[in-house]
Amino acid sequence: xxxxQPVRGTHDLLPDESRRHRKVEETAFAAARRYGFGExxxxxxxxxxxxxxxxxxxxxxxTKEMYTFADRSGESITLRPEGTAGVARAFIxxxxxxxxxxxxxxxxxxxxxxxxxxxxxxxxxxxxxxLLGVESPxxxxxxxxxxxxxxxxxxxxxxxxxxxxxxxxxxxxxTYRNTLVAYLSGFRDSLSEDSRNRLERNPLRILDSKDEGxxxxxxxxxxxxxxxxxxxREFFTQVTAGLHALGIPFVINPRLVRGLxxxxxxxxxxxxxxxxxxxxVLAGGRYDELIATMGGQRTxxxxxxxxxERLSMLVGxxxxxxxxxxxxxxxxxxxxxxxxxxxxxxxxxxEMGFSGNMKKRMARANKVNARFAxxxxxxxxxxQAVTIRDLDxxxxxxxxxxxxxxxxxxxx
RNA sequence: GCGGGUGUAGCUCAGUUGGUUAGAGCGCCAGUUUGUGGUACUGGAUGUCGGCGGUUCGAUUCCGCUCACUCGCCCCA
Numbered sequence: 001x002x003x004x005q006p007v008r009g010t011h012d013l014l015p016d017e018s019r020r021h022r023k024v025e026e027t028a029f030a031a032a033r034r035y036g037f038g039e040x041x042x043x044x045x046x047x048x049x050x051x052x053x054x055x056x057x058x059x060x061x062x063t064k065e066m067y068t069f070a071d072r073s074g075e076s077i078t079l080r081p082e083g084t085a086g087v088a089r090a091f092i093x094x095x096x097x098x099x100x101x102x103x104x105x106x107x108x109x110x111x112x113x114x115x116x117x118x119x120x121x122x123x124x125x126x127x128x129x130x131l132l133g134v135e136s137p138x139x140x141x142x143x144x145x146x147x148x149x150x151x152x153x154x155x156x157x158x159x160x161x162x163x164x165x166x167x168x169x170x171x172x173x174x175t176y177r178n179t180l181v182a183y184l185s186g187f188r189d190s191l192s193e194d195s196r197n198r199l200e201r202n203p204l205r206i207l208d209s210k211d212e213g214x215x216x217x218x219x220x221x222x223x224x225x226x227x228x229x230x231x232x233r234e235f236f237t238q239v240t241a242g243l244h245a246l247g248i249p250f251v252i253n254p255r256l257v258r259g260l261x262x263x264x265x266x267x268x269x270x271x272x273x274x275x276x277x278x279x280x281v282l283a284g285g286r287y288d289e290l291i292a293t294m295g296g297q298r299t300x301x302x303x304x305x306x307x308x309e310r311l312s313m314l315v316g317x318x319x320x321x322x323x324x325x326x327x328x329x330x331x332x333x334x335x336x337x338x339x340x341x342x343x344x345x346x347x348x349x350x351e352m353g354f355s356g357n358m359k360k361r362m363a364r365a366n367k368v369n370a371r372f373a374x375x376x377x378x379x380x381x382x383x384q385a386v387t388i389r390d391l392d393x394x395x396x397x398x399x400x401x402x403x404x405x406x407x408x409x410x411x412x
Numbered sequence: 413g414c415g416g417g418u419g420u421a422g423c424u425c426a427g428u429u430g431g432u433u434a435g436a437g438c439g440c441c442a443g444u445u446u447g448u449g450g451u452a453c454u455g456g457a458u459g460u461c462g463g464c465g466g467u468u469c470g471a472u473u474c475c476g477c478u479c480a481c482u483c484g485c486c487c488c489a
Contacts, residue, residue: 005479005480008479008480059487060486060487060488061487061488064413064487065487065488082488082489110489112487112488112489114413114486114487114488115413115414115486115487116480116481116482117481117482117483117484118481118482118483119489120487120488120489124489125489126489127489128489194485194486205487210484210485210486211485258488260488269489276482276483276484277483277484277485278487278488278489280488280489281489282489283488283489284489304489305489306489307488307489308489309489310489311489326449328447328448330447357446357447358447358448358449359445359447359448359449360449361448361449362447362448362449362450363448363449363450364449365448365449366449366450367449367450370449373448373449375447375448377447378447379447387447387448389448389449391449391450394448394449394450396448
């Protein structure tokens with residue numbers, strides 16, 4: 001393997017793609033702010049324990065996908081595979097319990113050693129929100145509303161479908177788990193190999209197995225709904241009522257589960273059919289026991305994370321809206337540099353090539369999609385003027401140097 | 413981690429039933445226009461035919477391994 005290749009599953013983001021990423025991130029953050037979320041930036045690595053304890057010792061993410069290494073002092077460090085654990089850690093270590101309820105937004109790279117595919121990278125990016133300290137189902141509704149707003153503003157409302165389910169409270173979940181395992185054990189020999197392994201580890205996952213045989217068995221399996229405590233049932237009813245009230249379309253999927261152990265009650269997922277098998281674009285749920293599990297005082301929470309790469313594939317091309325001015329020197333390049341700088345200080349994007357004749361520079365101006373070319377010719381210079389060519393209309397004027405900004409301001 | 417597909421110029425792809433100089437379109441560079449772009453015309457450059465090894469007189473073409481991407485599984489955002 002050549003060391004001049006990027007590491008498997010990593011990617012350089014060139015300007016076009018980078019712009020799309022930014023658009024996704026900024027749109028998400030702008031929307032979240034309107035709901036009262038502020039940005040938190042946690043470290044990209046944490047002590048391994050932070051993830052091992054919170055995600056569940058048996059989850060796949062922890063057992064085989066983390067980038068874990070010993071640092072120079074021998075500490076076991078892990079590159080974050082997701083954002084919630086780090087936020088929860090910051091919540092505890094930063095004494096943020098003082099300021100509940102807390103609404104936090106985050107963005108940034110995450111790392112998972114998985115087999116790369118379209119929409120699945122080893123270094124990928126997420127944006128996400130966490131709402132801490134609110135027991136009420138209204139929090140679930142609000143958090144889902146932010147997600148829906150973000151997706152809508154990215155123009156993806158019609159490409160995406162919201163599925164929700166409840167995993168119940170700890171008690172209901174335990175009851176359900178037992179009845180499910182009891183049911184499935186009767187079919188042990190007919191289950192797929194994958195699902196047989198999941199039987200002890202994570203039986204709920206068998207519910208959304210893609211194996212044909214599994215599906216037939218699961219079809220008649222008892223549902224979470226039947227094991228729900230009255231309180232958990234009421235909670236879920238409130239959530240769905242809230243979504244109706246806000247006009248957010250959704251479907252209930254009783255077989256929707258979450259991979260990470262810390263989830264309870266509401267679980268939701270926005271999926272698309274346009275990205276193949278990596279169709280989940282944004283997902284989240286409630287995690288009332290997470291903070292307590294980590295050793296903090298029990299604090300309910302709910303949040304979601306979205307895959308920036310997946311969203312940006314759906315968003316498509318994003319136009320660069322700031323069209324530059326091209327400054328074209330014919331004689332004195334230094335004088336042109338001064339003019340370019342002047343325009344930049346006035347807030348304009350200015351492009352000035354480092355070499356080339358007029359023709360080349362005009363071609364370049366065209367290529368960078370400039371609106372105007374400011375031509376500094378010798379003759380105009382003598383008159384303390386420049387020629388400004390409108391590249392859209394192919395017309396040009398001679399303008400006194402002193403009125404440069406004014407003229408451009410009037411034209412565009 | 414498992415199974416399948418693909419890998420030829422910067423990009424999209426053709427081609428070689430193994431044989432001397434590997435092609436197209438787009439893009440790039442130059443010119444037609446020595447102070448004027450986007451169109452048109454003319455000309456030009458570029459490839460260790462993903463990498464390593466094997467078979468062969470000879471491999472980009474066949475075989476093995478490997479790497480990358482991709483599809484499905486798994487997992488998940």
